[in-house]
Amino acid sequence: MKSFNGTGNYIASKALQLAVNAAIALERPLLIKGEPGTGKTMLAEELALSLGTELIPWHIKSTTKAQQGLYEYDAVSRLRDSQLGDEKVHDISNYIVKGKLWHAFTADQRPVLLIDEIDKADIEFPNDLLLELDKMEFFVYETQEKVVAKQRPIIIITSNNEKELPDAFLRRCFFHYISFPEAEEMKAIVDVHFPNIKQKLLDEALALFFDLREIPGLKKKPSTSELIDWLKLLLAEDIDIDVLQETRTKKVIPPLHGALLKNEQDVHLFEKLAFMHRSHR
Template identity: 75%
Template sequence: MAFQSTENYIVSAELALAVNAAVTLEKPLLIKGEPGTGKTRLAEELAQSLGAELIQWYIKSTTKAQHGLYEYDAVSRLRDSQLGSERVQNIANYIKPGKLWQAFTAAKRPVLLIDEIDKADIEFPNDLLHELDQMRFYVHETGEQIIAVARPIVIITSNNEKALPDAFLRRCFFHYIRFPDAEVLRQIVEVHFPQIRQQLLSTALEIFFELRELPGLKKKPSTSELLDWLKLLLAEQIPPEVLQQQQQQGGLMPMFGALLKNEQDVQLVEKLAFIAKRQGR
């Protein structure tokens, strides 16, 4: 396997190398990076390029490692017992397979995405160590052992909201997705908007990077937010001349709500524009 950029997804040479290395080593690939840099999309494109099933496990603050293995519905079994149902004779009727179970028993090697692992409790990654290492786990209620038919390709994403345990990190191949430079970002945009005018794209990218570099910005706009902004500019047929004029004047650009996501950043841009005007810019 040699994963590389697809028609719909541009990857750097470093990211492609990381994917291929993790697959060769049969280790989970831990991907970190700013929100909106395509971490989740990577798993989707990898699965599509391999013709493999994508099994997605979205992590929440309440998610436990056990949820990925299976869940035992004791309440339903108790209710059925009270109603005299014959289903209670087979405890397997109350076992719900989790995402790891689905990945382990897939007929063809799947891609398993464990998305935003840093949202869960700090013990969550450690609780998965044995299963990800051994590719097997034990179902205590039935005495069954689930063993992976084929070792799934595991992609784990993190927004770096909290540190992950060293023991977990040792078992992963790590890659940090750097924010793309102007040339890579241009390629990404042209994948999504192949007919975009180059003058509009150049002006938009210049404004976008100026905005990201503003000191004190609470949330820098991401790649996905740039794409949303361009989609709106194209839908409203805003010409590049309007963007250039707004850039020279300073302040909020058209459709700024696609790029700025909190009132502090909106106020910051307005304040800097006001100061620039007072200084005779």
């Protein structure tokens, strides 16, 4: 299988490329952590694209149970069909709803299975998947059949660090933390989205963006995805570079700041700091 080097739409650092390829070689799930908006989910999408294989996404919610990833037995539909006298009630397999792991295990070509935001689920969720991810098989009690993986899927697991994951689960994963991009790497990322952006405007916008991220006490630092949104708006509104320069020198709130600051506490904090800066001049 060819190695992953990023794609035309996804700039992957050397460290991330090494982590992806190591996890594939070791046949272990790759656990990806990092700030929201640093491209964790997009990594799985672009990896599947670069390998020319299917992406099977499993987006985890607080109510998600591990069993749903294997299969679910739809007893309600079976009861309804029996009341209607439907013949298919005699075959219980008609009421087995296949989960994402089932689809990944039985795919003809080695797929990429994305288990997205695993830390959103109950603390027992990762442990409940240990056996299946280890053995690459599970048993369907209702039909007495064993589902065995045709080949081990490439598994990408993302976490926003909302809660600690169990040690037994962590031991089975290859781990990588996506560090927030430095200015040069960020320029390369922006170039993918806005290849014709004026260099001076980009330099000024990036300086403003990184200044914002350095403010102590921010509840939510602006992320890569928010920078992309903000730049899109700056270009759409044709904001002049002088406006950005004045924003930096006078420490006033940036134009279209709603794309960068996502709660009122952070807006108030910035306004307070800006006021203090002006008062001391």
